[in-house]
Amino acid sequence: MTTASMWSYTWDLTYGSVSDTIGRLKNEIGLDTVSVATSYHTYEMLCGYRKGRKFLWEPQAAVYFQPDLSFYADTPIKPHVSPSATESDPLRAIGDACEMHGLTLSSWTVCLHNSLLATRHPDHAQTNAFGDVMPHALCPSSPAVQTYMVALARNLTQRYPVRVMELETLNFQGYAQHHYHGKFGLVPGPVESLLFSLCFCAHCEKHAAARGLDMDALRGEVHQQLDRFCEDATPSPQPLDEYIAAHTNINALLALRADIVSDFVRLIRENIDAPVYFYLMGDYAIAGMRYGELAQIADRVVILAYTDSPEQVVKQISGLKKDGVPAEKVIAGMQAYPPASPDADTLRRTVSAAAAEGVAGYCFYNYGIMPRKNLAWVGSALTGVRNTEGKR
Numbered sequence: 001m002t003t004a005s006m007w008s009y010t011w012d013l014t015y016g017s018v019s020d021t022i023g024r025l026k027n028e029i030g031l032d033t034v035s036v037a038t039s040y041h042t043y044e045m046l047c048g049y050r051k052g053r054k055f056l057w058e059p060q061a062a063v064y065f066q067p068d069l070s071f072y073a074d075t076p077i078k079p080h081v082s083p084s085a086t087e088s089d090p091l092r093a094i095g096d097a098c099e100m101h102g103l104t105l106s107s108w109t110v111c112l113h114n115s116l117l118a119t120r121h122p123d124h125a126q127t128n129a130f131g132d133v134m135p136h137a138l139c140p141s142s143p144a145v146q147t148y149m150v151a152l153a154r155n156l157t158q159r160y161p162v163r164v165m166e167l168e169t170l171n172f173q174g175y176a177q178h179h180y181h182g183k184f185g186l187v188p189g190p191v192e193s194l195l196f197s198l199c200f201c202a203h204c205e206k207h208a209a210a211r212g213l214d215m216d217a218l219r220g221e222v223h224q225q226l227d228r229f230c231e232d233a234t235p236s237p238q239p240l241d242e243y244i245a246a247h248t249n250i251n252a253l254l255a256l257r258a259d260i261v262s263d264f265v266r267l268i269r270e271n272i273d274a275p276v277y278f279y280l281m282g283d284y285a286i287a288g289m290r291y292g293e294l295a296q297i298a299d300r301v302v303i304l305a306y307t308d309s310p311e312q313v314v315k316q317i318s319g320l321k322k323d324g325v326p327a328e329k330v331i332a333g334m335q336a337y338p339p340a341s342p343d344a345d346t347l348r349r350t351v352s353a354a355a356a357e358g359v360a361g362y363c364f365y366n367y368g369i370m371p372r373k374n375l376a377w378v379g380s381a382l383t384g385v386r387n388t389e390g391k392r
């Protein structure tokens with residue numbers, strides 16, 4: 001049978017009785033899992049279900065549990081705890097309720113996209129060819145970052161009833177996340193976007209040197225191309241794959257980066273006693289993702305199938321199969337509100353399309369921000385696929 005989860009936040013699940021909420025998600029909506037944000041980036045959100053004040057925001061990336069700092073002894077990077085989790089431990093309460101109701105607790109973990117930790121530890125953040133630190137991105141090459149992420153995963157799976165580790169942004173990131181108000185008077189093309197995103201931090205340089213890559217020469221190539229772009233403001237017309245194929249150094253660096261990401265996922269997998277779900281939110285060139293390889297290392301991969309078109313869902317999952325990702329490894333992320341789901345019927349049809357492709361399960365986005373009436377849409381979509389599964 002396929003699995004069904006819902007992305008959710010501690011502050012939403014603990015609004016009112018956490019036990020009642022978890023019980024309702026299982027018994028009324030038909031979920032078997034809840035994916036709770038344990039480490040998360042900044043946000044500002046409208047929570048329409050709240051009585052009275054309805055906006056919440058968090059000015060700093062944070063964790064939403066009470067970490068055991070002994071796990072982090074071997075890394076200078078320490079978790080920053082959200083003020084909402086300092087006096088009481090929301091993940092503990094949610095974990096207890098999940099155990100009581102028989103719902104699987106999964107850690108929705110935003111990994112390296114962390115503006116607070118990247119700015120606090122610039123030596124472990126992605127750094128472009130000009131030496132600009134990317135303020136939103138910890139670098140996956142850094143041993144301290146790797147140790148931090150392993151510690152976080154071990155802390156969550158050993159101190160809480162976390163049964164699944166979902167890893168979002170455990171990869172390289174693009175140069176412009178627009179965490180701050182972005183001001184850009186130049187419009188980079190695909191080639192410039194890649195070159196601005198390449199990391200030249202000390203850790204990446206060390207990996208590259210070990211592989212015999214001449215990073216000084218590569219930096220020179222990147223400078224030349226980007227300086228030209230900054231001067232004449234015209235992006236390269238060359239398609240990205242042609243550009244990469246024509247530049248041996250960059251080709252080799254991209255292969256190295258993909259190895260670093262795959263090895264990092266493997267490292268976490270080997271250090272915890274729980275399945276690992278990897279988010280395929282990114283590509284090979286900028287994010288360092290080899291889809292087929294990652295699907296082999298991770299227990300599941302998570303995709304975002306946010307569309308109102310069942311045909312598009314089929315196309316997306318078929319495309320993954322061509323990349324070596326079998327459907328039975330895929331958790332399909334579904335947006336349970338517009339624009340992807342303007343009504344219950346649309347959601348039912350897109351979820352059914354994913355089911356017919358043979359996916360392992362679904363995860364719905366997301367408990368706190370969807371209108372309350374949409375929970376019934378999720379329930380109805382799940383009833384639809386369960387009925388079909390029952391007839392097989």
Ligand SMILES: [Zn+2]
Nearest residue numbers: 139199201204
């Ligand atoms: Zn780096």
